[in-house]
Amino acid sequence: MNLTPFQKSLAKSFLVGTLFGLVVILILGWLLPSGGGIRFHLAERDSLERNDEPVVSYAAAVEAAAPAVVNIQTAKRVAQAPLSRDPLYRHFFNRPDAPRERLETSLGSGVIVSEEGFVLTNHHVIEGAEAIRVELRDGRVAAARVMGTDPESDLAVLQIELPDLPVITLGHSDELRTGDVVLAIGNPFGVGQTVTMGIVSATGRSRLGISTFENFIQTDAAINPGNSGGALVNALGQLVGINTAIFTRSGGSEGIGFAIPVNLAKTVAEQIIRYGRAVRGWLGVEIQDVTPELAESFRMRRPQGILVAGVLKDGPAHQAGLRPGDVILSIDGDAVEDAQEAMNRIAAITPGTTVSLEILRQGRRLTLEAEVGVRPPPAHQR
Secondary structure, eight states, X not given: OOXXXXXXXXXXXXXXXHHHHHHHHHHHHHHSOTTSSOOOOOOOTTHHHHOSSOOOOOHHHHHHHGGGEEEEEEEEEEEOOGGGGOHHHHHHTTOTTOXXXXXXXXXXXXXXXXXXXXXXXXXHHHTTOSEEEEEOTTSOEEEOEEEEEETTTTEEEEEOOOSSOOOOOBOOGGGOOTTOEEEEEEOGGGSOOEEEEEEEEEEEEOOSSSOSSOOEEEEOSOOOTTOTTOEEXXXXXXXXXXXXXXXXXXXXXXXXXXXXXXXXXXXXXXXXXXXXXXXXXXXXEEEEEOOHHXXXXXXXXXXXXXXEEEEOTTSHHHHHTOOTTOEEEEETTEEOOOHHHHHHHHHTSOTXXXXXXXXXXXXXXXXXXXXXXXXXXXXGGO
């Protein structure tokens, strides 16, 4: 059968198209599984552990720390508002039997720091509580008793009695650097144990008005209501701080949270367990920073030291000869420039220790010896 040139060209095109289609079908058949679905690239089990390249995950840190972080539930009775007890109010709103008190509950977090069942948390979490309930991550629940509180650092120690308690490992907060990764573990808003990640934004934060003795770790790890008293841990799962407060305009986390350094928390906890309260050094002075204007009036080249604004009669400073108007330049040879820092340093000195104070008085430098006393508890604790 003789074909015309046009028919030959058409047949050739059909043959090429058919071969191309067969090739496409073969390729698709190789790429797609027999069921016609997508061929996923599935990771092998435990591939993270077998991979030679480092993988960024903090699961191990969380697993090490989280079991020791607990949920704290408190309850206390509070008086009803006076209006609700008014007979006319009760008659108008048809509430003749309005109770004089109501039960108020709140949530917070805590950290188990010893096998004896000691739980570290914030003072404000359990303040005024008549009943305290601690719930572990494994579901166990126990009533807690208060070993003692320290409102001046916003810390408290509870104790629970349960066997085989998980205990967190304490890190070293003085080794923290700005930029270190930290994890906040707690129970925000009562939703259940939650972990958030951030970095150390700053250390040594003070003058925040949160507590008397302030030396906070600042972090951008999300801390929300219910997180108070929970753990701030490093990338190894070691406790480096007790989450305490947030700076917020909305009521939620805005990336500025504060935690009490674990070194301070450990010292306070040990004293509470031993003495029932924190024991701090005290000189009996009221101090303030030296401003540029004050420095000029004292004929200083620059502001230095701290100004003694008041001296308690018969207190350690008074007995050492310190007077209002003196400027303390150094304590035991270490220069002081900030009143908050000086107060923290004095508080850390063991009562009964004698310290050397270099002062400036009417242009003359003098050295006085003072025996550090015991700081009296706050007025509402006496």
